Structure formats: C-alpha cells, structure tokens
Amino acid sequence: MIILYDIPTSVSESRDWSPNVWKIRLVLNYKGLPHKTQWVDYPDIHDLCQARGIPPGGRKPDGSSFHTVPIIYDSKTLCYVSDSLQVAQYLESMYPNRSLFPVGLNAAILSFEDLWLDKVLRHLFPLMILPVYLKLPPASQKYFRTTRELRYKKKLEDLAPLQEHPRLWDQVRRGLDSMSRPMDANGKEKLFWFGNKITYADVVMVAWLLWVKRTLGTETSEWRNILSWNNGRWGKLMRHFEQWEFVDNPSRL
Numbered sequence: 001m002i003i004l005y006d007i008p009t010s011v012s013e014s015r016d017w018s019p020n021v022w023k024i025r026l027v028l029n030y031k032g033l034p035h036k037t038q039w040v041d042y043p044d045i046h047d048l049c050q051a052r053g054i055p056p057g058g059r060k061p062d063g064s065s066f067h068t069v070p071i072i073y074d075s076k077t078l079c080y081v082s083d084s085l086q087v088a089q090y091l092e093s094m095y096p097n098r099s100l101f102p103v104g105l106n107a108a109i110l111s112f113e114d115l116w117l118d119k120v121l122r123h124l125f126p127l128m129i130l131p132v133y134l135k136l137p138p139a140s141q142k143y144f145r146t147t148r149e150l151r152y153k154k155k156l157e158d159l160a161p162l163q164e165h166p167r168l169w170d171q172v173r174r175g176l177d178s179m180s181r182p183m184d185a186n187g188k189e190k191l192f193w194f195g196n197k198i199t200y201a202d203v204v205m206v207a208w209l210l211w212v213k214r215t216l217g218t219e220t221s222e223w224r225n226i227l228s229w230n231n232g233r234w235g236k237l238m239r240h241f242e243q244w245e246f247v248d249n250p251s252r253l
C-alpha cells in the first residue's frame with residue numbers, strides 16, 4: 001500500500017486542492033496503484049519530515065530548502081519519497097506498467113514543467129493565492145499567510161486587486177494560447193502534449209488546472225472560460241482525465 005501525504009482544505013467533503021499532490025494522485029490513479037491519502041496541515045509538514053528523515057522538496061529564492069508535499073510512503077520498499085517529479089519517477093521505475101515517461105521523451109518531459117511555469121503558472125499564482133488561503137483551515141491559514149506575505153512582500157489581499165483581474169486573466173489566456181499552438185501543430189484534434197500518447201507532461205497540465213477548478217469552483221466564469229479557450233482544448237483534456245480524478249478510490253471524487 002502507498003500512503004500519499006496531502007494538505008487538506010477546511011471543507012471536509014472536498015479536502016484536496018494541492019496541484020503538486022494532484023500530479024501524484026493522477027499518476028497513482030492512472031497506473032491503478034492502490035493508495036490512501038494522509039492529511040497533514042501546512043505547519044506540520046516540517047515535523048513529519050524531520051521525524052521520518054524525509055528530504056526537503058522545495059527551494060526558496062535564496063537557495064535554502066523547505067519541506068513540501070507530495071510525499072509518498074511505499075510499504076513495499078519501506079521508502080519515503082518527496083518532490084513531485086522524484087515521486088513520479090520513483091513510481092515509474094517501481095511500477096512501469098502504463099508508462100508516463102516513454103523511452104526517448106525523458107528530456108522533453110523533465111523540462112516541460114519549466115515551460116508551463118513560464119507560460120501559464122506565473123500568471124496564475126497572484127490570482128490563486130488568496131482563494132487558496134480562504135479554503136485552508138485556521139492552522140494552515142496562519143502559516144500560509146506568514147510565508148506567502150514574506151515571499152511576495154505584499155499582503156495576500158494586495159496580490160491581485162479585483163480591478164486587475166481582467167488584465168491578469170488575459171495573461172493566463174495568452175499563456176494557454178502559447179501552450180495550445182504547439183499542441184495544434186500535432187493536430188488540432190490531438191488531446192495530449194505529445195499527440196496521441198498520455199505522458200507526465202499532460203499530468204502536470206491537468207494537475208495545475210485542477211488546482212484552479214477545485215479552488216475557484218466549477219460554476220465560476222473563470223473556470224468556464226478556461227474550458228472554452230483554444231476551441232475547447234482544455235475542456236477536452238480535463239474531461240479525458242476525469243476518469244483519474246478521484247481521491248483514494250473511484251467512488252470518491
């Protein structure tokens with residue numbers, strides 16, 4: 001059995017939201033690997049890792065490291081693994097069925113997240129930080145506000161003032177345009193980054209889009225817009241991945 005550590009929201013019926021954890025949940029679900037989520041609040045991640053000797057998964061701009069989820073514990077190997085890419089590669093090497101890192105594509109897949117970060121994520125961050133904060137339980141909220149306000153040198157409420165939203169969402173739209181263009185070159189009807197074959201690059205895109213979906217909600221105009229952009233490309237991708245969008249077992253969304 002595999003344990004997947006994740007940070008909960010305060011909403012008991014939909015606790016999952018963390019994009020980095022969703023990458024691994026999607027990999028586990030895609031590969032059909034049984035697992036169970038263990039919830040841990042932000043301020044407790046450090047102690048958990050210290051106690052179990054789990055290496056840090058995050059790096060601050062000053063170069064120092066910090067502990068992060070996702071973390072998995074695999075009872076088959078008695079191993080803890082942290083950092084989403086390392087976990088994904090570990091799962092690929094231990095459980096190679098339904099490969100997400102096809103031979104010959106490793107370099108392209110490993111560098112994919114930097115591209116996605118540059119084109120899309122950096123525009124999404126300011127828009128998402130406050131909505132994420134509002135969903136967290138009090139202990140995580142306090143930690144999140146302190147660490148993020150230190151990182152961004154702004155109050156969370158000032159990261160994306162309402163009057164700036166149209167401009168910021170337009171940047172997100174243009175970022176997604178620039179990801180859609182190379183995908184269109186594979187063929188407009190092809191759903192995945194490498195055309196017909198699902199890889200970890202698609203998992204990365206879907207996990208970050210799930211972050212938006214689960215944080216803002218499916219009824220928001222922002223989410224509906226994303227689904228419709230680029231001739232519905234993102235909507236089609238998300239619909240395809242719905243079969244792996246569950247927490248722990250397929251009956252729990």
Ligand SMILES: N[C@@H](CCC(=O)N[C@@H](CS)C(=O)NCC(=O)O)C(=O)O
Pocket residue numbers: 007018019020021042045057058059066067068069070082083084085147
């Ligand atoms: N490089 C790490 C980054 C993971 C990460 O930043 N996780 C966030 C949750 S989405 C976290 O645990 N942050 C802990 C903190 O901010 O103290 C990965 O890809 O797994």
